[in-house]
Amino acid sequence: MPLPYEFNLAGRNLTRHLWHSLAMVLGLALAVLVMIYVGSTMASFYDDIIDRAVEQNSAHITIWPREKPRGQIDAALRASLGSATVLAFDDRTFPRHHDLNGYHAVAKQVADCPGVTAVAGFIQGNATVSRGRTNLGISLVGIEPDAYRRVVNIAKHFPDGIAPKLGPSDIAIGFRMAEKLGVHPGEHLYVATADVQRLMRVKAIFRSGYYEKDLSEAFVSLRTAQGMLAMGNEVSAIAARCGDLQSAGDVTVELLKRLPFKVRNWMDDNASLLAEIATVNRVTFFVNVLVAAVAAVGMANVFSMFVLNRQKELAILRAMGASRWSLRSILLLEALLIWLAGTAIGCATVLGVMAYEQSHPYQVSAETYGIGTYATQPKAFAFMAAIVLAAATMFGSAWWSGRRAAKLNPAEVIFGR
Amino acid sequence: MLLRIEKLNKRFGGAAPVHVLRDVNLEMDQGEFLALIGPSGAGKTTLLNIVSTLDSPSDGRVLIHGLDVHRMDQRRLNAFRNCRLGFVFQDDLLLPHLTAMENVMVPARISRRPLQEAQRRAEELLARVDLSDRTKHLPGQLSGGQRQRVTIARALVNQPDLLLADEPTARLDQANGREIIKLLRELNEQLGVTILMVTHEASAAEAARRIVEFVDGRIVSDRPVTGGGPIHPQPQGQGQ
Numbered sequence: 001m002p003l004p005y006e007f008n009l010a011g012r013n014l015t016r017h018l019w020h021s022l023a024m025v026l027g028l029a030l031a032v033l034v035m036i037y038v039g040s041t042m043a044s045f046y047d048d049i050i051d052r053a054v055e056q057n058s059a060h061i062t063i064w065p066r067e068k069p070r071g072q073i074d075a076a077l078r079a080s081l082g083s084a085t086v087l088a089f090d091d092r093t094f095p096r097h098h099d100l101n102g103y104h105a106v107a108k109q110v111a112d113c114p115g116v117t118a119v120a121g122f123i124q125g126n127a128t129v130s131r132g133r134t135n136l137g138i139s140l141v142g143i144e145p146d147a148y149r150r151v152v153n154i155a156k157h158f159p160d161g162i163a164p165k166l167g168p169s170d171i172a173i174g175f176r177m178a179e180k181l182g183v184h185p186g187e188h189l190y191v192a193t194a195d196v197q198r199l200m201r202v203k204a205i206f207r208s209g210y211y212e213k214d215l216s217e218a219f220v221s222l223r224t225a226q227g228m229l230a231m232g233n234e235v236s237a238i239a240a241r242c243g244d245l246q247s248a249g250d251v252t253v254e255l256l257k258r259l260p261f262k263v264r265n266w267m268d269d270n271a272s273l274l275a276e277i278a279t280v281n282r283v284t285f286f287v288n289v290l291v292a293a294v295a296a297v298g299m300a301n302v303f304s305m306f307v308l309n310r311q312k313e314l315a316i317l318r319a320m321g322a323s324r325w326s327l328r329s330i331l332l333l334e335a336l337l338i339w340l341a342g343t344a345i346g347c348a349t350v351l352g353v354m355a356y357e358q359s360h361p362y363q364v365s366a367e368t369y370g371i372g373t374y375a376t377q378p379k380a381f382a383f384m385a386a387i388v389l390a391a392a393t394m395f396g397s398a399w400w401s402g403r404r405a406a407k408l409n410p411a412e413v414i415f416g417r
Numbered sequence: 418m419l420l421r422i423e424k425l426n427k428r429f430g431g432a433a434p435v436h437v438l439r440d441v442n443l444e445m446d447q448g449e450f451l452a453l454i455g456p457s458g459a460g461k462t463t464l465l466n467i468v469s470t471l472d473s474p475s476d477g478r479v480l481i482h483g484l485d486v487h488r489m490d491q492r493r494l495n496a497f498r499n500c501r502l503g504f505v506f507q508d509d510l511l512l513p514h515l516t517a518m519e520n521v522m523v524p525a526r527i528s529r530r531p532l533q534e535a536q537r538r539a540e541e542l543l544a545r546v547d548l549s550d551r552t553k554h555l556p557g558q559l560s561g562g563q564r565q566r567v568t569i570a571r572a573l574v575n576q577p578d579l580l581l582a583d584e585p586t587a588r589l590d591q592a593n594g595r596e597i598i599k600l601l602r603e604l605n606e607q608l609g610v611t612i613l614m615v616t617h618e619a620s621a622a623e624a625a626r627r628i629v630e631f632v633d634g635r636i637v638s639d640r641p642v643t644g645g646g647p648i649h650p651q652p653q654g655q656g657q
């Protein structure tokens with residue numbers, strides 16, 4: 001079935017004004033490319049930072065014991081220990097008297113909350129490590145690697161992406177700590193808490209991407225930490241993972257309803273980082289809006305000039321009985337062809353640029369951003385937004401030009417009256 | 418009666434209007450070849466534009482086959498222009514990016530005629546105007562006379578009731594001008610095409626069967642080219 005004559009005319013118009021058409025196609029392609037690239041870059045950057053900050057370094061949600069007023073603690077201690085010993089035992093025994101005692105039951109309650117997919121208890125306490133004459137104050141983290149890696153993807157920090165199994169005398173330390181102490185995997189160092197000092201073997205060295213963490217955090221097994229920090233069978237807190245990262249806020253609210261504990265989520269823990277990202281995103285959005293606006297005005301101008309130069313041809317068609325809708329259809333079809341070509345070239349080019357970045361990622365400051373390298377990932381929403389904006393620009397221009405063309409008085413144009 | 422123009426007036430401008438047509442009455446039968454002549458600014462082209470529906474009268478009526486063409490809605494008017502009227506302008510006014518064949522087919526395609534039928538008809542007409550060997554040429558590759566012949570073929574592709582020609586030889590040299598007038602005459606005689614032609618060239622007007630002379634927006638004479646006396650006498654007070 002032959003196409004309506006409008007297709008023929010639209011195609012011929014574009015090929016006849018080839019340079020003009022190519023300029024419009026390339027202009028649109030460039031605008032699409034910039035919009036997609038800027039949008040995807042910022043989204044990728046955000047995703048990478050969140051992945052590093054949340055997925056690999058902290059839990060979506062952490063349930064902490066409430067900080068009891070000192071009077072309550074004293075009363076509990078006084079009841080069990082007698083008033084004379086309260087001050088001496090206060091700090092050390094506090095963990096054993098907080099309300100996460102019997103954490104397995106609490107962990108089960110957390111796991112039963114809708115939206116929670118995994119839970120793991122962990123211990124966090126202060127310690128020092130020493131080797132030779134070098135001493136460092138560290139944060140000693142006790143975990144059950146198998147359970148904890150289901151909540152926080154720590155495996156990514158380790159060589160080969162595998163979280164090590166930690167025996168009673170094993171410790172995993174950050175690479176900066178290892179550099180400071182001059183230790184390598186398999187070598188030994190001393191770890192001291194307020195209660196004990198132990199010689200431990202460096203089982204693995206990790207790179208979290210965070211300066212502080214790589215310098216002053218060490219993992220030991222949960223059982224080892226419980227022993228060294230005098231925690232008995234208890235934990236400092238319970239980490240939980242949500243099925244959807246963004247649902248952590250809702251899950252937090254639900255947990256607060258169900259449990260009498262302090263519940264913090266990754267958004268609370270990274271509030272300043274998120275605020276900075278939000279500021280950057282606002283600026284990026286503004287830049288994208290400007291790009292879209294400049295592109296839209298530019299394309300509308302070029303297209304209306306394109307149409308203005310062909311007023312006589314459009315008037316001839318009107319004189320021969322072409323309807324206003326028919327003229328508009330010709331212009332809309334031209335816009336469609338330019339849009340198809342422009343978005344296809346823009347999308348293909350930006351995909352090419354992103355593919356290149358994947359193979360040659362940028363180096364960025366790990367200390368500043370927590371990520372060492374960076375490459376833009378294609379983001380569907382950025383593609384969709386750019387394609388829709390390009391369509392709105394082209395079809396808007398064509399519709400507006402078409403309206404003007406439809407109002408032409410053929411006699412005025414043809415006879416110049 | 419194919420065309421009847423009744424008390425047609427046209428004024429341009431606001432505060433000091435220019436009265437271009439004054440109470441013009443004119444009738445044309447099917448198969449006629451009428452030449453409108455007169456000096457520049459007499460109102461010939463304005464009358465043609467109004468008949469062709471490209472312009473509207475200030476008052477008065479234009480009836481084609483009894484239909485008041487200026488009372489039609491836009492949709493019917495488009496169809497009417499497309500199927501009932503054919504246009505030959507002073508400039509050839511072809512679409513420059515279409516071949517001669519495609520240009521001729523445009524009115525047929527606008528009226529959504531099947532492609533094959535439009536092609537067949539365009540081929541016939543291009544053969545009729547002696548351009549069978551130029552069907553695939555773009556307007557830029559044709560001479561002025563050839564382009565005007567393509568325009569005539571295009572004007573006839575939908576077999577219009579009335580062919581309107583505005584100074585069709587104005588941009589052509591003498592030889593090509595003669596060819597075009599001869600072609601119009603042949604089309605009138607052999608195919609019975611009704612033609613209303615505006616011209617300021619006496620020789621071109623002599624090819625028509627009837628000459629109507631315009632001066633200052635009025636018809637001052639209306640006479641047959643051969644034989645004596647006007648075919649359609651003017652009403653009293655007009656054309657004197």
